[in-house]
Amino acid sequence: MRAELRGSTPGHVSVPDPNPFDTPHGSLSGALKGCLGSLDGAGIEKLLLHCATAVEANDATLVQQVMWVLNNIASSHGDPNQRLTSWFLRALVTRASQFCPTAIPSATTGLTRARPMTATELVGYVDLTPWHRFGFTAANGAILKMVQGRRKVHVLDFSIYYCMQWPTLIDALSGRPEGPPLLRITMPSARPSVPPHLNVSTEEIGLKLANFAKSRDVPLEFHVVKATWSCSSDALNGHSNFLQEFASCLLDPSSLGLREGEALVVNCQSWLRYLPEGSGRATDDLSSRDAFMELIHRLNPCLVTVTDEDADLDSARLTSRIMSCFNYLWIPFDALETFLPKDSPQRLAYEADIGQKIENIIGFEGEERMERLESGARFSQRMTRAGFESFPFDEETVSEVKLLVDEHASAWGLKREEDTLVLTWKGHNSVFTTAWVPSGYDG
């Protein structure tokens, strides 16, 4: 069933006010306006699919025609449907322009990065909706439970959110009846080139975190694992650079600085989607999803938390990706619509970040397509294959997550699917969060 956006007129795209100088005229104009005005999400989706198919079929004329129509619907300041359409159209344009020779800089270099945020801005960003904190809260709850009684805790943090998750964990650890443990947080220096972007280095974030931990009497060591391989910045191969750097961070597990007797926790937040499927031979490519999990397994962590968005956006077929993206990414657009005005800069910035994701998923193939999200169900199967067992969230954690969700708009909901917690918007799955222990874990 298609997801349909509710705009100001339910199910319809709002067509702007007519030009005041308009004179009533040919039936075409009226008919066309009428057409566009009655387009709902399903109709737009069809147009997008038309366009994509035309691009794939090399039919320039058709591409132009459909883009023309889409362009008349799209508006970055319109209702959620229109906004979404504008980003999809950009993505399709990017894709179409891939056929151009190298005279035209590739979209990745031409892409204007959003102005990087300050740390406090990033805090606001991740708290705009429960989207991000949902995973933070659940994962932290599982970690707290698992490290009860442990004097030393070491977290390997694989996340694109620059440690936004940790202040609350630090705070919770400081309140432990048995007193806080020695906490170590280790991150790789490599990070995929995706929003949100911060204007300070990871080290500085670590510094602030350490400062904060000190204020809570929690001893904290923060460590960034440097890549042993790095290239001169070559934006055209941005993502494969990241992968190589990332792999080089993991190449030598001793560089992770693991120590005896510490409770090792691996935290993956919106991370695994950036690792490719791999060639199938896990030992081959360290940066592939399965190889990564295998490596993690070998480290014998006491807990692995995995949070990501709950959708399959990695189909090999473009048309499938368009459908699944459109039927998934309307969720954040719809959510923002409910509480931020049309011209809110925060909202526009947030939507632009999603737009960048859309552009990557729709506009690119091969190595350049870094976003390869798979849904919770599939990730869970992967984890099971990698030798992990699911670890249920305890009731206290679930209540905390529920409280978080309840404090936001009422359309946000919490769903439990066995050991997985799912954040829902109007009943639709948006984010899943899970916890795992290696099978036969030797605590």
Add this chain to the structure above:
Amino acid sequence: MLIHQHQLVDENMSNLTSASGEASVSSNHQSTFASPNPNPPKKKRNLPGNPDPDAEVIALSPKTLMATNRFACEICNKGFQRDQNLQLHRRGHNLPWKLKQRSSKEVRKKVYVCPEATCVHHDPSRALGDLTGIKKHFSRKHGEKKWKCDKCSKKYAVQSDWKAHSKICGTREYRCDCGTLFSRRDSFITHRAFCDALAEESARAMAANPFANHLFSQPTASCETSTVQVQPTILRSQFPHMMRANEANTSIVSGHGMQGELSPEREHQPRQFDMRSNIPPWLTCQGPITTSLNHLDLPSSSSVYSVRLQQEYSRGNPQVHRPPIPPAFQASASSPHMSATALLQKAAEMGATMSRPKHLGLMAAHATSSAVPPNNNTASFALGLSSHQEMGNCSGDGDASGGRGGGVIGGFGQESPPLLLHDMVTPSLSSTPGFDGPFEDAFRGMLESKGEASNNSMGGFARSHGMVEEGGGGSGGNDGMTRDFLGLKPFPERDILDLTAFDPCLGSSSYEHHRQSKKPCHGQLLPEM
């Protein structure tokens, strides 16, 4: 699946225990027509959102879903949603009570659909797994919000939602030393960890008393010294959105409206990180950070911070002062910009003497790189167009030529080749005030990157090209050819309508089939999509 319409209270429903409001999916293999299964049915995991196909689908009416407390105690009139609960309550009055026994045969799993036809949960394949869930869903989504919070403006359709909110509304407010308020503790804690005010204070406290272990105590402790006063005002105005948003709280976004008051205070720019050299050893933690500290570019972050005060939270090139878009960009009949409606108008004029839409020139103005030769035959879009002769005509554009964009798409237009694609590819995402009309947004990115092209590799040409500044006269070099927006002849009405018509058998394969069955016709839309 069997579908039952229940108009009245169904006693069977009261036997169901509903765990939580969330849908849970489990399955059993029992089916009236299934072959007997000697083994006990194993719980099969379904994919989320897909209920067990063997489940019984129940469609309750809105009235039923909204009904509460159908069972009332005759003594004290207390209402209950379930008969079982009422019976248990009756025990307390020493009244005779009886509990229905669960039927001995296996109870068939029931799932519920939403009565609202347009709702996603109306489809049996998206039914929800428990009664409470569908009731809450219906209330929340389709119900009227009768419950209103006293303290704030939030409204709720489901009473338990309202209760949950009221418990916390206004009861907990956390204030950071920087002045920002939070209604949720986790946001507050996270903010505090990264807030500059904290770092400042901690460093000052340490400098003042190097032996102190304890920097800050509780969130509510106000250690504000006079030197910190300056910051709170700035930050508070800057981050009004931090105050937990009620839905549609318009005051949140007026942040930029307050920026006026920020200017005078900018002078008091907090000397944020000049303590860098004085960082006490303990702050440097262990190992790697020590060395990296020297490389921290702290001042730059403060400069960004100060810049931030001046600007809205906007994206785009990192320039401090972006000139406002000249009024020429306002949508008006004589501007180079054309509203979508006017576009449609143009498309409708099937005549040959349609003046070239101005915006096309704007779009075409972007150069991709100045190195690209005007002859775009070889460079043309691999979508299969041969070069258009018109392209040649345009190279004589009166303005500074700069580099002509490469043939992005052959058919795009006379002047320069279609930088439409490219412009769209370079997202200058800033929200520019002064832009009217929703469709103008689609071109906003292009225009802005023209407007301040200094950092934009593609913009330089556009500026010199003068499409924008000229504001009129169509793009120089308009040879009077009648092309519409995308360089197409206006297409017949029917085709446009067909294009936007719903195609029930859309699918890549069926589409291919359609396509292959027709001769490819350039410039004409196939009658069937």
